[in-house]
Amino acid sequence: xxxxxxxxxxxxxxxxxxxxxxxxxxxxxxxxxxxxxxxxxxxxxxxxxxxxxxxxxxxxxxxxxxxxxxxxxxxxxxxxxxxxxxxxxxxxxxxxxxxxxxxxxxxxxxxxxxxxxxxxxxxxxxxxxxxxxxxxxxxxxxxxxxxxxxxxxxxxxxxxxxxxxxxxxxxxxxxxxxxxxxxxxxxxxxxxxxxxxxxxxxxxxxxxxx
Numbered sequence: 001x002x003x004x005x006x007x008x009x010x011x012x013x014x015x016x017x018x019x020x021x022x023x024x025x026x027x028x029x030x031x032x033x034x035x036x037x038x039x040x041x042x043x044x045x046x047x048x049x050x051x052x053x054x055x056x057x058x059x060x061x062x063x064x065x066x067x068x069x070x071x072x073x074x075x076x077x078x079x080x081x082x083x084x085x086x087x088x089x090x091x092x093x094x095x096x097x098x099x100x101x102x103x104x105x106x107x108x109x110x111x112x113x114x115x116x117x118x119x120x121x122x123x124x125x126x127x128x129x130x131x132x133x134x135x136x137x138x139x140x141x142x143x144x145x146x147x148x149x150x151x152x153x154x155x156x157x158x159x160x161x162x163x164x165x166x167x168x169x170x171x172x173x174x175x176x177x178x179x180x181x182x183x184x185x186x187x188x189x190x191x192x193x194x195x196x197x198x199x200x201x202x203x204x205x206x207x208x209x210x
Contacts, residue, residue, distance in 0.1 A: 001086050001099060004106045005079050011110055012075045015117045016068040024119050031056030032065050049209060051160020055124050074119045077127045082106050084130040091137050121161050128158035129168050136172055140179060145197060152201025159202075160209060169202050 020028065030044050034057040040050035063073035082102050090098030110117075132154035139147035155172060158165035176198055180191040 001083070001102055004099075004102050005082060008079055008082065008106050008110070009075060012071075012078070012117065016071045018067070018071065018117055020067065020119065023121075027052060027056045027121065028060060028065070028070055028119070031058075031060040035061055049160050049163065049206075051157060051209060052121050052124075052162065055121070055157075055161050070119050071117075074123050077123050078109055081123070081127045081130045082109070084127075084134045088130065088134045088137060091134075091141070125158050125162045125165050128154050128161065129165060132158065132168070132172065136176070148194065148198055149201045152198045153205060156202045156205040159206060173198060173202075 030038075030040075030053045033044060034040070034053055038044055040053050044050075044053060059070065059073050063069040082105055085105050086098045086102040088098070089101040132151050135147050135151040135154060139151060151172065152169075155165070155169035159169060173195065177191070177195060180194055184190060
C-alpha cells in the first residue's frame with residue numbers, strides 16, 4: 001500500500017501548477033469568497049447546494065489560495081481515498097483484494113480522462129463516500145451508534161457537495177436494512193431504530209442547510 005501511495009504522490013506532484021479550468025476556478029474562488037465573508041445564494045450565484053462551496057472554503061483555509069497548494073490538497077484527498085478503499089475491501093474480503101482495489105483506484109485516478117489531475121468536486125465526493133462506507137462497515141462489526149451516525153453524516157456531506165451522491169446514501173440504507181434483517185430479523189425494533197438513526201444523520205444536515 002505504501003508503494004501505491006508513493007506512486008500517486010510522485011506522479012501527481014509533477015502537475016502541481018496545472019491551471020484550473022472553469023469549474024475548478026469558480027469553486028476555489030467561491031471558497032475564498034466565503035472565507036472573506038461572502039454568503040452562498042446572496043453574494044455567490046449558483047444552482048448548487050452550498051455544501052460544495054463550504055468544502056472548498058475549508059480546503060482553501062487549510063492549504064492556501066494558490067494553484068499548487070490546492071493541487072497538493074487534492075493529492076492528499078486522493079491518497080486518503082486510496083487508503084480508505086484499501087481498508088474497506090480488506091475488511092470486506094481480504095488484504096489482497098484490498099491492495100488490488102487500492103492499486104486499481106490509484107491507476108484510474110491518474111487518468112486525465114477521469115479528471116485525475118484536477119481539483120474537481122468528484123474527488124471530494126470520492127473521499128467522503130469512501131469514508132462513509134468504511135465507517136458503515138465498522139459499525140456492522142462493532143455496533144457502536146456513533147459510527148452509524150458518522151457514516152450518515154458523511155453521506156449527507158457528499159450529497160451537499162454533489163447531489164448525485166444521493167444514490168450512494170440510498171444504497172447504504174438498503175445494505176443496512178438487509179444486513180440487519182438477516183442478522184436479527186426477530187428484533188424488528190432494533191432494525192427500525194438503526195434505520196431511523198441513519199436516516200436522520202443523512203437528512204438533518206441537509207435540512208439545516210436548506
